[in-house]
Amino acid sequence: DTAVSQTPKYLVTQMGNDKSIKCEQNLGHDTMYWYKQDSKKFLKIMFSYNNKELIINETVPNRFSPKSPDKAHLNLHINSLELGDSAVYFCASSPARTSGGGLPGEQFFGPGTRLTVL
Amino acid sequence: DAKTTQPPSMDCAEGRAANLPCNHSTISGNEYVYWYRQIHSQGPQYIIHGLKNNETNEMASLIITEDRKSSTLILPHATLRDTAVYYCIAGRGGNTPLVFGKGTRLSVIA
Numbered sequence: 510d511t512a513v514s515q516t517p518k519y520l521v522t523q524m525g526n527d528k529s530i531k532c533e534q535n536l537g538h539d540t541m542y543w544y545k546q547d548s549k550k551f552l553k554i555m556f557s558y559n560n561k562e563l564i565i566n567e568t569v570p571n572r573f574s575p576k577s578p579d580k581a582h583l584n585l586h587i588n589s590l591e592l593g594d595s596a597v598y599f600c601a602s603s604p605a606r607t608s609g610g611g612l613p614g615e616q617f618f619g620p621g622t623r624l625t626v627l
Numbered sequence: 628d629a630k631t632t633q634p635p636s637m638d639c640a641e642g643r644a645a646n647l648p649c650n651h652s653t654i655s656g657n658e659y660v661y662w663y664r665q666i667h668s669q670g671p672q673y674i675i676h677g678l679k680n681n682e683t684n685e686m687a688s689l690i691i692t693e694d695r696k697s698s699t700l701i702l703p704h705a706t707l708r709d710t711a712v713y714y715c716i717a718g719r720g721g722n723t724p725l726v727f728g729k730g731t732r733l734s735v736i737a
Contacts, residue, residue: 513670540722550712552671554724565724599670603722615661616725618670 513619530585532600541583542601636732645702649715652696664711
């Protein structure tokens with residue numbers, strides 16, 4: 510009954526390869542996110558999707574392409590992997606604002622995917 | 628989103644209250660104060676949030692100053708499992724991404 514799940518948990522791959530990370534949430538939330546935590550432990554937003562539509566792309570290289578087949582899933586595909594892509598990637602979800610715009614919307618994070626590019 | 632400032636690290640004896648401060652002097656009127664924590668390489672975990680009033684839940688209490696320029700997260704009886712990095716974030720909530728700073732590394736000592 511995990512709220513936000515990610516697969517795989519660990520991913521080790523060679524430079525130049527293409528890989529995908531999957532994320533699923535069973536909370537019925539409208540908004541999903543991808544965050545990246547680098548080796549210095551800084552946690553930064555990459556993308557945000559609301560009801561399957563991209564709403565935020567924080568200057569992430571084109572090699573990163575999120576895909577949201579439905580509201581419960583947000584997958585991250587990475588082409589031509591580079592050494593600098595090594596990091597922990599976290600998926601998260603949150604409920605949308607209410608019609609009055611006042612819902613604070615705590616975010617629920619997945620366990621993370623540790624990507625190592627060799 | 629308003630920037631927040633936190634001490635880089637703190638220690639707390641097990642069983643004692645842990646008081647984690649946060650400055651957010653540029654917070655705007657529609658921004659909430661959120662607290663999250665990250666326990667060693669796990670995903671960040673929501674703790675509590677508030678707008679103006681002090682808040683309490685089963686995990687912690689949040690004290691926000693009247694001018695809203697600073698706040699304090701209180702863990703009333705810290706345990707070893709509370710050892711984590713604690714992030715104070717000012718944000719509009721809803722579907723707005725969180726802007727994480729460096730946080731405070733809290734070490735609870737037996």
